[in-house]
Amino acid sequence: MSGLRAPKAGSNREVQGKVDASFDPVDAKFCLEWIKSVTGQQFRIEESNERYKVMENFYQTLKDGKLLCLVLNAFLPDHMKLDLRSKTFQDTNNLAFAAARERERIEIFTQKIQEFGVPEVDCFPIDCLYERTNLNKVIACIRAFGIEVESHPSYNGNKVWPPKSQPNVRHFSEEQLRAGQNVISLQYGSNKGASQAGMNFGKKRMIMKE
Numbered sequence: 001m002s003g004l005r006a007p008k009a010g011s012n013r014e015v016q017g018k019v020d021a022s023f024d025p026v027d028a029k030f031c032l033e034w035i036k037s038v039t040g041q042q043f044r045i046e047e048s049n050e051r052y053k054v055m056e057n058f059y060q061t062l063k064d065g066k067l068l069c070l071v072l073n074a075f076l077p078d079h080m081k082l083d084l085r086s087k088t089f090q091d092t093n094n095l096a097f098a099a100a101r102e103r104e105r106i107e108i109f110t111q112k113i114q115e116f117g118v119p120e121v122d123c124f125p126i127d128c129l130y131e132r133t134n135l136n137k138v139i140a141c142i143r144a145f146g147i148e149v150e151s152h153p154s155y156n157g158n159k160v161w162p163p164k165s166q167p168n169v170r171h172f173s174e175e176q177l178r179a180g181q182n183v184i185s186l187q188y189g190s191n192k193g194a195s196q197a198g199m200n201f202g203k204k205r206m207i208m209k210e
Helices: 010-021 025-039 051-062 066-073 095-116 126-130 135-151 174-181
Strands: none
Touching: 010 051, 025 051, 025 066, 025 135, 051 066, 051 135, 066 095, 095 126, 095 135, 126 135
16 A cells, blocks of 8 residues: 555665656646546546646555546547446545545456556556656656547547547558668668779789899
């Protein structure tokens, strides 16, 4: 549980400081505003752009995983939707059970968005959010999910994320491929304009009379 974990010290504290310093409050607030508009849930979003205030607000808002699962459910097809009445989404006064359920919700979110189409490389380990070790990855993951959502043909809502990049597949004929084999790459150098004019290696052979 993050509240019981000892604070970092030494080099770990220095590394964590650098990670926290790269946190973008504008991006974080944009993610929260998008989640609020999609889920219809009411929660406070820090008004200022003070990094650590926005960071704390972002962390506390998403830490239990409930909002992440709600925004996920808003876009999942019916056969993939989460059962929000299950025990995983129920509150409990047992701190150990509460922590386990919060972590499980975060894990469900990262697993389901991969099934939805988000690459695994764009997801984040649970501790990035739950232990707030790298909230930047959480922001990047939410952005990747939003982009994937808006790239689906069935999506007809407002588009607020950058468009997803499209592959540029090129096809070459056999003739073009064979022609390319005859081209000498510049990595091999070039002999254009080269000659042996003016070259004189070694000492000339001397013919001596007896």
